[in-house]
Amino acid sequence: MTREHFDGIAQDYDDQDKVDRARQIADAVRAAVPLTGREGLLEYGAGTGLVAQALQGAVGRLTLADSSSGMRQVAERKVADGALPEGTRVWDLDLTDPEVTLPEENFDLVVSSLVLHHIPDLAPVLAGLHRLLVPGGHLAVADLDSDDGRFHAHLHDFDGHDGFDRHGLARQLRAAGFTDVTVDDCTTLVKHGEVFAVFLAVARR
Template sequence: MPDMPQTPASAEASASPEAPETDAAARFDAKAAAWDTSPHRRKLTADIIAAMDRAGVFREPVGDALDFGCGTGLLTLELSRRCQRVTGLDFSAGMLAALDAKIEAADLQNVATILADLAAGDPFPGRYDLVTSAMVLHHVPDLAPVLTRLFGALQKGGRLALADLDAEGGAFHDDNEGVHHFGFDRLELADTLAGLGFADIDAATAATIEKPAKCGTVRPFTVFLMTAKRP
């Protein structure tokens, strides 16, 4: 089990001494204050947690969890109710500041944060029993190196739980700046995970989001939950 970072500040220091701001991080920093006001994000979080329950992610006690791309911590805080310890990792200082404020306000002793950009190679401490992400992968330019790092972050027998959009052709986001994948083909993503060494790979629909597409009509977009295990 990993040692929990003692404070958000100490975790940030151990992850990256300066953690330089990128354009992508700046975009998310600017969105942080209003992020939680979106009703669909809160519903999506509840749907993803319910899908994890159905998939048996919490059937056995989870000691240490890592929430990759945690943002303001909507999923992180749900995990804190189901896991002994949880660490939220993100490359946006603004998003983590919002999560740190929630942690302090609720006096949560089992939640910590790390400022790090895995795609840029930033180090991060610990080995985990569960690694999660929600609606993060489509913002990652090159998936394989990041998924490889998440594989390495898992304890043997640890679980991976990834939630993201099914292939959608670029209609989901109003602005596709910073969107590197227009959703994913489940079989192709499963093949990628298998090639990296993951086993027991499974996927199911976790949620459906209905929103106006660019043409003006309301369109349903499905979100999958893909689970896997490090042998």
């Protein structure tokens, strides 16, 4: 799936199902990560920033990173309209790009929601997320359980993962340098009339 695909759906992205799911994921992050309200948060592959939006007030400054210009435009409009806090930053950041220059800043918490299954080669992205965290900082990843290709069956050009085996993803997180990895049930979503399970993987740098 290309950036152009996400550019094309950005303006109508925030339907009620996605808003509700983002709140459920944010609730799971709050339950799994000891938050003080001062954490610098990066939402990677943020889209329009729904999870960060649901976490505002539970963390400190928000930074949203996405490679889709259409999604970033919607996120920037949310900041201007007050749906996201003043001072929220919106970055163009793609850790799949081998030429990417990582920001100098480090974060206390990095979250991503239904992002990693779009990325064929996870290793450089997980390594980049690890480097973006402060020592002791947390990564929280919400994504799909393995589904034998049913979730993306309608997309002829999908080249990502058909969900994840939880144990396999935990091994990849440990290989990237993360510790204290846990993977637990988080929420569900319905597509093509079928219910798909979403887990939350939490790990520490």
